[in-house]
Amino acid sequence: MPSSNTSRVVLVTGASKGLGRTIAEKLAACGHRIVVNYFSSSAGAEKTVEAIRQAGGKAIAVRADVREPAQIAAMVAETKRVFGPIEVVVNNATGPQPMLPFEKYTWADFQDQLDFFVKAPVLIAQATLADMKAAKWGRIIHIGSEVVELGHTEFSAYVAAKAAMIGLTRSWATEFGPWQITVNLVAPGWIPVERHADIPESSREGYAQALPLRRQGVPDDVAEAVSFMASDGAGFVTGQCLSVNGGNTYN
Numbered sequence: 435m436p437s438s439n440t441s442r443v444v445l446v447t448g449a450s451k452g453l454g455r456t457i458a459e460k461l462a463a464c465g466h467r468i469v470v471n472y473f474s475s476s477a478g479a480e481k482t483v484e485a486i487r488q489a490g491g492k493a494i495a496v497r498a499d500v501r502e503p504a505q506i507a508a509m510v511a512e513t514k515r516v517f518g519p520i521e522v523v524v525n526n527a528t529g530p531q532p533m534l535p536f537e538k539y540t541w542a543d544f545q546d547q548l549d550f551f552v553k554a555p556v557l558i559a560q561a562t563l564a565d566m567k568a569a570k571w572g573r574i575i576h577i578g579s580e581v582v583e584l585g586h587t588e589f590s591a592y593v594a595a596k597a598a599m600i601g602l603t604r605s606w607a608t609e610f611g612p613w614q615i616t617v618n619l620v621a622p623g624w625i626p627v628e629r630h631a632d633i634p635e636s637s638r639e640g641y642a643q644a645l646p647l648r649r650q651g652v653p654d655d656v657a658e659a660v661s662f663m664a665s666d667g668a669g670f671v672t673g674q675c676l677s678v679n680g681g682n683t684y685n
């Protein structure tokens with residue numbers, strides 16, 4: 435059980451499946467009240483909420499496109515009405531992540547990635563920061579990626595946008611620190627989720643065998659790291675990037 439001792443109101447963006455669902459379930463198991471944000475899959479979000487409630491936790495599903503300020507404002511207002519002000523934000527949502535040789539990318543491809551990994555965290559911070567400052571407590575946790583360290587080929591739109599999340603992490607940690615608002619980033623390696631179902635076992639095994647830990651990560655590995663960053667016990671940790679990738683990178 436991670437070292438969390440106060441029940442917080444937590445927003446997990448993109449929690450209708452994948453890593454977001456497991457992060458939401460783990461944080462609920464820590465006693466937090468969870469906003470399960472989703473975009474297109476209300477069934478997926480309800481599945482996450484149901485799993486949390488079945489386990490004795492508290493959660494609501496709220497639809498919002500995290501790239502749209504009005505929808506974020508409505509989500510924050512709905513959360514306040516049900517649970518109170520948001521105290522922890524987990525910026526997890528992602529759209530499609532096209533892999534292309536650089537010549538084939540358009541600026542729109544870069545803009546799409548920046549919309550998820552810069553615009554959405556910025557809009558959500560603008561909508562939640564005043565409450566965190568008033569409470570003199572808060573947690574902002576970005577889900578980054580190991581590809582920033584690895585410099586993955588034919589992935590520069592995603593890599594650049596994920597790298598920008600490190601900039602937000604460092605800059606906001608300095609700026610928001612006086613209010614005891616911590617800002618950290620958890621950088622997963624390749625963690626298979628639903629969207630990786632078609633990738634052959636041989637590719638998974640090849641990736642795993644190249645890792646110091648010789649196994650593929652699971653969503654729970656990421657969720658454990660996020661729950662630590664959200665906890666009271668992580669109160670003196672800010673501006674940091676924690677790789678959760680079996681030792682695949684240098685930081």
Ligand SMILES: NC(=O)c1ccc[n+]([C@@H]2O[C@H](COP(=O)([O-])OP(=O)(O)OC[C@H]3O[C@@H](n4cnc5c(N)ncnc54)[C@H](OP(=O)(O)O)[C@@H]3O)[C@@H](O)[C@H]2O)c1
Pocket residue numbers: 447448449450451452453454471472473474475476478498499500501525526527528529577578579580621622623624625626627628629
């Ligand atoms: N899995 C990995 O190997 C891996 C590795 C490194 C980093 N990451 C990072 O981890 C995070 C989660 O990845 P994942 O693999 O779990 O992704 P995923 O399974 O594709 O899930 C993406 C989530 O984002 C939501 N979403 C999509 N567009 C949205 C929008 N406009 N507004 C709000 N929510 C939206 C989806 O909701 P709907 O389904 O309802 O549309 C879904 O819940 C991402 O930031 C990703 O870059 C993942």
